[in-house]
Amino acid sequence: xxxxxMNAPALPLTIGFQGDASLGAVLGALKPYSxxxxxxxxxxxxxxxxxxxxxxxxxxxxxLDCGGNPDAWQETILQVEDLPASAEKPDHLExxxxxxxxxKVAARVDLQAESRLTFEVGPPGRPMQVFDIAGIRIxxxxxxxxxxxxxxxxxxxxxxxxxxxxxxxxxxxIGCC
Numbered sequence: 001x002x003x004x005x006m007n008a009p010a011l012p013l014t015i016g017f018q019g020d021a022s023l024g025a026v027l028g029a030l031k032p033y034s035x036x037x038x039x040x041x042x043x044x045x046x047x048x049x050x051x052x053x054x055x056x057x058x059x060x061x062x063x064l065d066c067g068g069n070p071d072a073w074q075e076t077i078l079q080v081e082d083l084p085a086s087a088e089k090p091d092h093l094e095x096x097x098x099x100x101x102x103x104k105v106a107a108r109v110d111l112q113a114e115s116r117l118t119f120e121v122g123p124p125g126r127p128m129q130v131f132d133i134a135g136i137r138i139x140x141x142x143x144x145x146x147x148x149x150x151x152x153x154x155x156x157x158x159x160x161x162x163x164x165x166x167x168x169x170x171x172x173x174i175g176c177c
Contacts, residue, residue: 013138021133023076024113033143034096042147049092050083056105067156074115082123095143
């Protein structure tokens with residue numbers, strides 16, 4: 001009789017990220033699934049099996065928003081070309097191969113584990129689109145990297161909306177606290 005592991009998670013398993021996903025968090029979440037195929041889902045579709053990681057960028061950004069507020073962060077940007085399967089690449093890349101590529105890059109480029117992870121994806125001859133990591137869905141044969149759109153935002157207005165959305169019990173009142 002075949003023995004079944006009682007603590008094995010049911011598939012598909014979804015790993016979500018709160019806010020901006022970091023390089024380290026995404027790589028750590030993928031590591032246990034190195035034998036599965038890495039499928040990227042973006043803009044309502046799955047990437048073609050011949051996709052190619054064309055460039056890995058490590059950036060340091062120092063900005064001033066429209067409200068005059070300074071900001072700074074580290075970002076790792078993976079540029080991916082959406083290509084059809086070929087004789088050399090008939091199937092999606094394995095997660096282990098993807099991790100090895102990033103490890104090889106990290107040997108020559110200072111990739112920060114806590115940096116925000118961004119994807120630039122597009123087919124040949126079309127403009128790239130910029131995406132954030134929405135989550136990872138683990139399926140029987142695949143680890144699906146779910147990408148979500150990165151909207152343009154006015155940071156001061158966004159902060160004010162977040163502040164206004166907090167429960168009133170937590171807002172300081174005049175003459176209190």
